Amino acid sequence: MKPWLPVLGVAALAPLAWQAAIWIFAPPPALLPSPALVAGVLWSERRELAGHTLVTLGEAVGGYALANLLALGLAFLFYRLRTAEAVLAPWLVVAKNIPFPALASILVVLLGDTLAPKLVVVVLVTFFPILANVSQGLRSADPVLVDRLRTLHATPGQIFRKVAWPAALPAYFAAHEIAFTGSIIAAIAAEWLFAQRGLGYLIVHATTQFRTDRLFAVTLIASALAIAAYGLVRLAAARVLRWRRL
Amino acid sequence: MISLSQVSKHYTNGPAAVAGADLAVARGELVSLLGPSGCGKSTLLRIAAGLEVPDAGTAEIDGLAPAEACRRGALGVAFQRPALVPSRTALENVALTLELLRPAAALDPRELLETFGLGAFLHHYPHQLSGGMQQRVNIACALVHGPAVLLLDEPFGALDELTRADLTAWLRGVLARTGQTVLLVTHSVEEAVALSHRIAMLSPRPGRIRAVLDVPAAARTDDWTAPAAIAMVAAVRRQLREFVPAAA
Numbered sequence: 204m205k206p207w208l209p210v211l212g213v214a215a216l217a218p219l220a221w222q223a224a225i226w227i228f229a230p231p232p233a234l235l236p237s238p239a240l241v242a243g244v245l246w247s248e249r250r251e252l253a254g255h256t257l258v259t260l261g262e263a264v265g266g267y268a269l270a271n272l273l274a275l276g277l278a279f280l281f282y283r284l285r286t287a288e289a290v291l292a293p294w295l296v297v298a299k300n301i302p303f304p305a306l307a308s309i310l311v312v313l314l315g316d317t318l319a320p321k322l323v324v325v326v327l328v329t330f331f332p333i334l335a336n337v338s339q340g341l342r343s344a345d346p347v348l349v350d351r352l353r354t355l356h357a358t359p360g361q362i363f364r365k366v367a368w369p370a371a372l373p374a375y376f377a378a379h380e381i382a383f384t385g386s387i388i389a390a391i392a393a394e395w396l397f398a399q400r401g402l403g404y405l406i407v408h409a410t411t412q413f414r415t416d417r418l419f420a421v422t423l424i425a426s427a428l429a430i431a432a433y434g435l436v437r438l439a440a441a442r443v444l445r446w447r448r449l
Numbered sequence: 450m451i452s453l454s455q456v457s458k459h460y461t462n463g464p465a466a467v468a469g470a471d472l473a474v475a476r477g478e479l480v481s482l483l484g485p486s487g488c489g490k491s492t493l494l495r496i497a498a499g500l501e502v503p504d505a506g507t508a509e510i511d512g513l514a515p516a517e518a519c520r521r522g523a524l525g526v527a528f529q530r531p532a533l534v535p536s537r538t539a540l541e542n543v544a545l546t547l548e549l550l551r552p553a554a555a556l557d558p559r560e561l562l563e564t565f566g567l568g569a570f571l572h573h574y575p576h577q578l579s580g581g582m583q584q585r586v587n588i589a590c591a592l593v594h595g596p597a598v599l600l601l602d603e604p605f606g607a608l609d610e611l612t613r614a615d616l617t618a619w620l621r622g623v624l625a626r627t628g629q630t631v632l633l634v635t636h637s638v639e640e641a642v643a644l645s646h647r648i649a650m651l652s653p654r655p656g657r658i659r660a661v662l663d664v665p666a667a668a669r670t671d672d673w674t675a676p677a678a679i680a681m682v683a684a685v686r687r688q689l690r691e692f693v694p695a696a697a
Contacts (some may be wrong), residue, residue: 327534351590354498355549356520367547369536446536446574 208266231366236416244420258401262318263390263428266325267383271325273310274333281360282341297335300404303327321401329382336378338370373447376440383436384429391425418426450476451497451598451632456506457655458492465655466492469506472649476597478659479512479624479631481641482650483685485693489656490634495603496630498526510598518598523552525591525629529603531583533575533591539570545595552594561589562688565623581612587621592627599624601633606639617643618671638689639673642681650685652692659692 218238224230232240245252277295281288303324310320344367352362394403402421409417412428441448459465467489474480482490495501496508499515510518517523533542543557543558551586565585570690574581584604588624591599604620605613617640624631624644640650642664650660667677 211468295648321498345532347528347530348532348534350495350500350528352549354519354524354526355502355546356516356522365549366534369534374535433519444536447576 208377224313232372233413233415240416241419244416248417249419252405252420252424255401255405256428257370257423259387259394260428261392262393262401263325263386265318266322266390267329270326270330270382270386271324271333274330277334278341278361278371279339281338288338295331298327301327301330303392306422307393307396313412316397316399320397321390321393322349324396325386325389327390328392329386332382332385333375334349336374337371340374341367343374344370364395373440373444376436376444379436379440380433383432387425387428389434450474450478450511450630451480452507452509453493453497454507454509456493456496456503456508457502458489458496458501467651468655468657470651470656470658472661474630474632476630477628478646479633479644481633481635481645481690483635483638483641483648483652484651484656485689486636486651487654488651489654491602492653493633493651493656494600494632498524498600509666514568522552522594523597523599524600525594525596526600527584527588527591527602528606529606531575531587533583535575538572538574539567539578539582542575542586543589546590546593555594556592558589558593561593562586562665565589565619579612580608581616584608584616584658585619588623592623592629597630599631600631601631603634603636605696606636612669613637613640616672620644621669621671638682638685639678642668642685643673645669648685650689650692660688662688 221238307320307324385400391403394401398404402425405421450556453470456470457468468678496503499519508515524558534626547555581588645664648662668681670678
């Protein structure tokens with residue numbers, strides 16, 4: 204059976220179950236709008252929704268790219284210099300545990316409602332899984348293989364490229380599965396705190412206006428983005444790590 | 450040739466691994482290192498490969514320091530566990546040696562693997578090969594650049610008895626063709642007798658070379674039940690027993 208068949212099956216059955224619940228329990232539309240009503244919002248407000256979606260997507264991808272740069276740079280530093288890890292690790296744990304709404308609020312005061320605070324939130328949420336997985340992956344390189352390369356007079360850079368980095372790739376993709384999807388939720392959370400644009404802002408706006416149909420529409424878009432991000436990661440992993448499935 | 454002169458090695462927080470080991474392996478000769486577990490056989494081999502620096506004494510490969518011998522591609526090393534990159538095929542793993550060393554002359558990886566009976570598995574990844582096949586690829590990786598000296602650290606140690614006997618016979622054939630100088634670390638007396646010109650025996654830790662026995666040509670056979678082989682195996686065991694006390 205194709206792996207995507209059950210996913211499609213659930214996607215097809217969910218609206219049916221949703222509609223069935225409405226037929227059976229007959230909740231007021233303000234509490235639980237019908238799939239048809241939400242689909243109507245998705246179509247009639249498509250231009251506005253698309254604009255806000257692009258804003259969120261930009262923040263998520265931008266923040267995620269920054270998180271990758273930072274995490275890969277630090278993972279490489281820790282791989283080459285164990286002292287750096289010993290010195291920086293406690294401070295990274297501190298940074299990881301800063302409540303991001305507090306930090307983001309400070310940044311908003313300092314920088315205003317700009318892109319920067321949202322990027323910081325996305326980086327804070329997604330940076331650590333990447334750093335932890337890649338560091339662990341680099342350390343998992345087979346020591347016997349490293350010895351073989353040393354007897355072939357390989358430079359540290361060659362050992363990194365030929366052994367350590369390929370060893371870290373499966374862990375890196377595992378981190379993407381968590382962190383890339385998380386970047387979208389993080390961007391929405393940041394907008395929810397302070398923004399005039401984006402899906403997070405729409406959620407706040409729809410809640411204050413009692414627009415449950417719009418709230419559901421935004422939730423569906425956010426879910427679709429997260430699923431797409433996850434699918435992209437799985438697709439890339441399947442291509443890059445093709446040898447593991449043979 | 451391989452020359453170990455008064456080599457000693459002491460690891461931090463542990464007893465000395467080897468103490469004052471002397472060994473010379475002549476060009477084209479195969480010498481096995483035999484001894485109880487933890488006696489420093491692998492440490493000696495790692496020193497010869499330039500992977501460990503001795504606390505005292507010297508190691509030379511054809512008159513060069515091991516690191517320099519590595520740089521010039523004069524050394525091939527095969528470890529007990531196949532040192533293969535999991536994301537590279539058998540052919541790519543063998544080619545990796547050439548990518549790194551860029552030797553002026555080398556064997557063709559494809560032809561080498563075909564000679565080793567792996568022609569149908571060139572594009573298989575390590576996890577798709579049996580343990581015996583992986584070990585053959587591992588040895589091909591150590592041979593492809595045509596090194597003058599080969600260091601083998603229990604290359605068949607993790608394999609079952611029958612595969613091990615088959616691969617020992619196979620390696621004998623390979624080495625008879627290439628004529629390399631070989632230092633072999635092994636736990637198997639039968640394997641040492643079947644392959645070696647001489648067998649050096651180490652005492653328990655700290656390892657000292659206590660005896661070196663010549664192996665008669667008649668004992669170097671694939672037939673481990675041949676009378677000369679059986680007699681040599683018994684002689685080696687007797688000698689080993691003299692400085693390795695029986696377990697309680």
